[in-house]
Amino acid sequence: xxxxxxxxxxxxxxxxxxxxxxxxxxxxxxxxxxxxxxxxxxxxxxxxxxxxxxxxxxxxxxxxxxxxxxxxxxxxxxxxxxxxxxxxxxxxxxxxxxxxxxxxxxxxxxxxxxxxxxxxxxxxxxxxxxxxxxxxxxxxxxxxxxxxxxxxxxxxxxxxxxxxxxxxxxxxxxxxxxxxxxxxxxxxxxxxxxxxxxxxxxxxxxxxxxxxxxxxxxxxxx
Numbered sequence: 694x695x696x697x698x699x700x701x702x703x704x705x706x707x708x709x710x711x712x713x714x715x716x717x718x719x720x721x722x723x724x725x726x727x728x729x730x731x732x733x734x735x736x737x738x739x740x741x742x743x744x745x746x747x748x749x750x751x752x753x754x755x756x757x758x759x760x761x762x763x764x765x766x767x768x769x770x771x772x773x774x775x776x777x778x779x780x781x782x783x784x785x786x787x788x789x790x791x792x793x794x795x796x797x798x799x800x801x802x803x804x805x806x807x808x809x810x811x812x813x814x815x816x817x818x819x820x821x822x823x824x825x826x827x828x829x830x831x832x833x834x835x836x837x838x839x840x841x842x843x844x845x846x847x848x849x850x851x852x853x854x855x856x857x858x859x860x861x862x863x864x865x866x867x868x869x870x871x872x873x874x875x876x877x878x879x880x881x882x883x884x885x886x887x888x889x890x891x892x893x894x895x896x897x898x899x900x901x902x903x904x905x906x907x908x909x910x911x912x913x914x915x
Contacts, residue, residue: 703735717748724772729764737764746903752777753810753903781806788827793819793861793896800861801899801906808832808865810903816843816864820857821896828855843880845887852893860888862898863906871900871907878914885915 703719712720721738728734744762745751751773759770784803793800800819807830808815816834819827831851834843852860862884864877877900885895898909909915 717742721748721751724776725764725769732764741765749805750903752780752806755810755812777806785827785830788819790826792825793821793827797908800897801901801908803830804863804899804901804906805903808863809901809906811865812867814865814867816862818848818851819861819863820852820855821859821861822856823858825859825896828857843884845884848884849887849891849893852888853891857893859894859896861896863901864899865901867902869902869904871902871905873900873907873909873912873914878909881909881914 703715703723706714706719707723715723718735718738721741722734725734725738725741728737732740741762741764742748742751745754745758754773754777756770756774759765759773765773781803784799784806787796788799788803804817804819808817813835815832817830817832819830822828833848833851836842848860851857862881877898881895881898888895895915896910897915900907900909
């Protein structure tokens with residue numbers, strides 16, 4: 694980094710031109726601060742992004758994935774995990790302050806950050822108030838998704854306890870294949886019917902993977 698002209702160093706560029714002027718590698722290099730012997734910090738940042746599949750992969754990386762990368766010791770890993778958690782919390786704050794469908798892409802990004810790269814399947818519910826603002830997002834069930842592993846009455850009970858007016862359902866496919874199964878569709882209709890009995894709307898159901906999120910509403914499956 695010291696060999697670069699001052700105007701090209703990430704810190705100086707950020708201060709003089711703003712963070713938008715920096716490439717992903719340069720922003721990450723600022724967090725890492727130091728490289729390894731024979732591998733400068735910019736090269737280490739490039740390697741991290743390459744190993745994890747880019748910036749989106751870094752944001753969704755699990756601690757074990759970070760531990761496997763040479764050059765990311767406990768201090769660097771802790772800082773990266775802290776930054777990722779701040780990103781999750783920032784998105785949670787935004788979704789709690791405005792209607793979720795003001796920014797549908799933010800909902801997809803939020804779910805990808807929370808469940809997109811989990812190695813096991815989970816079923817989560819975003820509970821929303823009467824203004825479609827996020828109350829909370831909770832993991833309700835874990836394991837293979839089926840009619841028998843997701844209990845509609847538990848979702849109904851939780852919605853009533855939180856005084857939710859609507860919900861967004863979400864589950865992940867660890868395989869990365871986003872195509873919904875027939876079981877996914879049947880479960881969605883069961884939950885939709887059950888929640889309708891207590892006047893709670895199902896606004897959408899997302900199938901989430903590391904590479905994206907599929908919306909039932911956009912597919913016309915609700």
